[in-house]
Structures are given as C-alpha cells and as structure tokens.
Amino acid sequence: MATDTPVPPGVDPTKPNVGRMYDLVLGGTNYFEADVKAVEAIRQFVPETEDIVWANRGFLQRATKWLAEHGIRQFIDVGAGLPTRNNTHEAAQAVAPDARVVYVDIDPMIVAHGRDLLKDTPHTVFIQGDLRAPDGILSHPEVRELIDFDEPVAIVLAAVLHFVSDDDDPWGLVDRYMAPLVSGSYLALSHATYDRIHPEVIERFRRVYDNANEQAHFRSKPDVERFFDGLEIVPPYDGAPPVVTFSGLWGAEEPADADSDGSRWIYCAVARKP
Template identity: 55%
Template sequence: MSDIEQAPPGVDVTVPSPARMYDYILGGSANYAVDREAVKKVRAHMPDLNDAAWANRGFLQRSVRWLAEQGIRQFIDIGAGLPTGNNTHDAVHAVAPDARILYVDNDPLVEIHAKALLEGVAGTACITADFRAPDGLLGHEVTRAMIDFTQPVALLLVTVTHFVSDEDDPWGLVRRYVGGLVPGSYVALSAITSDRQVSEELGEVTAVYARSSSGGGYPRPRAEIERLLTGLEIVPPYEGAPAELCYIGEWGAEDPVAADSDGSRLGYAAVAKKTA
C-alpha cells in the first residue's frame, strides 16, 4: 500500500512534517517517505541531528521529573510531537501519579497517534491546537476541563518556538501564556540555536523546514532564546551551575561534562519560574 493509501484522513503525506521527521530521527515508525527524505537532507548539513534530538528528549524527561518533584501537578506540553516512548506523562507519573498532562500539537497525526497511546492513562489528553493561537488553545474545552489555572502549571515549550517566525512574535506569545499562569508556575524551554553554525549549512537546513508543513525553521542566537523567558527566574540547570541557559543535554545531567556533546550544543535549554 502506498503512503497516501495508508495515511489517516487529514494527514498529508506529500509534504514533510516536523513531528513525523522528529519521530523518524528518534527511530519511530509514524513517518512517511517524504519525512525520511527531508531528514536525510537535514542530516547532510547537520550531522549531529540525532544526538541533538536525544539530548533534547533527555532534557524533557529530566526537567518534567524535576518539576513534578517541586510539586507541579499540571503540565501543558505544547509541540508535544508524536509520542515515541518515555513521554512527559511517563516521567511525571513516575513521581506523581495524580498529575495531569495535556499534550498539544498542531500536527493532526499527533492527536491520532496519542489517542491509542494514551488510552486508559488517567490524567492525560491530547488536542490539536496551534501555539500561535493562544485563545484557541487556552479556550479549548479540553484545556478548560483539565487545567485549573488557579493552581501552578508547567508550560512545556520543548523545541517548538523555533518553528515560530519573528513576525509571529514568539516572545509575545510566551508572555501571553505566562500571563495566564499563577506565581509558582514554570516554563521549560529548549530551542535550536544559530550560534556556532556555519550559515550556509544552516541555510540548507532551514530551507528543508521552509518546505515542510511548519513553513519554516528559525534557529536563534542565545540572547533571543533567553528573551523568551523575560520576567521569569531561571533555575540553576544542574548542581553548581549558574542560573542561566545551558546547552540542551546539560540540563539536570548528573555528569554535565559528559553531556556536553556536539549535538547538545545545537540548542539551549532552561527551566524558569514565575515568581510574581
């Protein structure tokens, strides 16, 4: 059967999708030929791509476990991707079985896939919504039913803001989401950076994403990523580290020196608290 015949209704297999590309990078099977071709093109110009993706998964898992240990019981995971394994709810529920996790993605396949994966898992749900449309996302009936905005929330923005163009103002969007959270809430964020990358190579990579369903990829310098967390208090990423952004794989690492790989250096990560 061809990809077109196999694909669920509403899933376009003629255009690569960042969610399905990421699934392929992580060794999943929820991807199509067009996604695999796109990943091969990206990898040709970004050889540490797989390492970066795994470093990022490590950040996600360690940061949400830490947040659960701080007492956070509500998580909104925006740009959740195609759940592969060791997802947010797995890490959180290992600490706090009563916690609620709302997965959000604008790729329709994510919700389809999540329905099967999350069946019977209490305290979880997945909706299709766009980070760039906060009113729709926050006003969604599932969000409203599941998240109590009078209590602290962890907002997870793990490798999603680099799919948002400057024109769509990711800084203003984060401000809008954080504005609706009570003090004691957190943001966990990672993003691919343009720092230390050869601009011609990066140009080839962003050209692949420009032809994907996201319409673009926007790696940013450190200061522009840090600016997403304006007004929040960044927590030290590991013991003895200053309270600032770190490379993706270093966050929460037991051995930050060993975690400091080339792939890890493709992006920055931070967890930051809303204190007032």
C-alpha cells in the same frame, strides 16, 4: 513499514512534516517517504542528527522530572509531537502518579495517533491546537476540565518555538501562556540556535525545512533568553548559575560529559513565575 502508514484526512504525505521527521529520528514508525528523504538529506551534513534530538528529549524528561519533584502536578505541553516514547506524562507520573498532562499539537495525524496511544492513560488528554493561539488552547474545554488554573502549571514548549516566525511574535506568545498562571508556575522551553553551528550548515538545514510543512527559525542566545523575561531561571545543574544552557547540560550529573555536538544545537531553561 513507513509507507504502509494510513493517511488521515487533512494530511499531505508528500510534504515532509517536522513532527513526523522528529519522531522518525527518535525511532518511531509513523512517517512517509517524504519524511525519510528529508531526514536522510539532513543526516548527510549533520552527522549528529540523532544526538540533537535525544539531547532535547533528555532535557524534556529531566526538566519534567525536576518539576514534578518540585511539586508541579499540571503540565501543558504545546508542540508535543508524537508520543511514541519518553513522554512528558511518563516522566511526571513516574514521580507523581496523579500528575495531569495536556498534550497539544497542530498536526492532525499526530493528534489522532496521540489520542489513540493515550486512550487508557489516566490524567492525560491530547488536543489539536495552534501554539500561536494561546487563548484557544487555555480555554479549551478538555484543558479546563483537566487543569486547575488556581494551582501552579508548567508550560512546556520544547523544540517548537523555532517553528514560529518573528512576525508571529513568539516572545509575546510565551507571555500570553504565562500571564494567566498563578505564582509558582513554570516555563520549560528549548529552542534551536545557530550560535555554535557553521553558517553553511544552518543554511542547508533551513533549505530542507523550506520544503517542509513548517520552516525553521534559528535564534541567538539573547533571543532565547528573552523568552524568560520576568521569570526566575533555575540553575540548570548543581553548582551552575541560573542561566540558559545547552540541552544536554540541563540536569546533567556530569556537565562536561554532556556537552556534545548535538546538544549545542538547542538552548533550554526552566524558569519559575514569581
């Protein structure tokens, strides 16, 4: 049961935690009472909560598979979350068993759990790091050991930049991740939006996150498109133009069927560094 979860040092179990809340919705077991209450509060006015999370997780998996099929063998997944299920290394290594994956998260409990879970998984590391400090992540000894920066790398920023405020310049941060990478590297990114959601629902959602360890910063489509400035967006599905789209649509075989309520909470795209 959730409340039996041991509390590692530096973790406040009384504050809802965005990583644990997300994992709880995915069916994980590493959460506390505060996380359950926050998720229950959201479910009351967002009946599509599961759909939002799974549509985003689906994007992450399909994008990773696509990248591996297009020759990418190195992934740095920042804001990775608890690797309970359907992980980046599983999607990548199913295509290319030699694919190497660095997971990064800011949360000590997620990192401890991640390290434990991956201890017997080759070509993976899990490090603690803050997305807002790209240099510290890119120069981390375990990252330098696993990743060859003379070869293409995919930077994965899935459902995490909406925890970074405008004051921390999330667009500038993305540039700093992409700048040192060679041509042929990729950015795979997803981000929450208010565009198709009633403002009252967004406001209630924000209020729940105001009490959590991270606050929610929803953004418009033009704001999300700016993350891809200077990169070449790939068409999200057969026959589509190269655009930012909703999470469920990316890589969808039947885009019309994939256009769900939950999918419309999250924009995403995959883009190549020229």
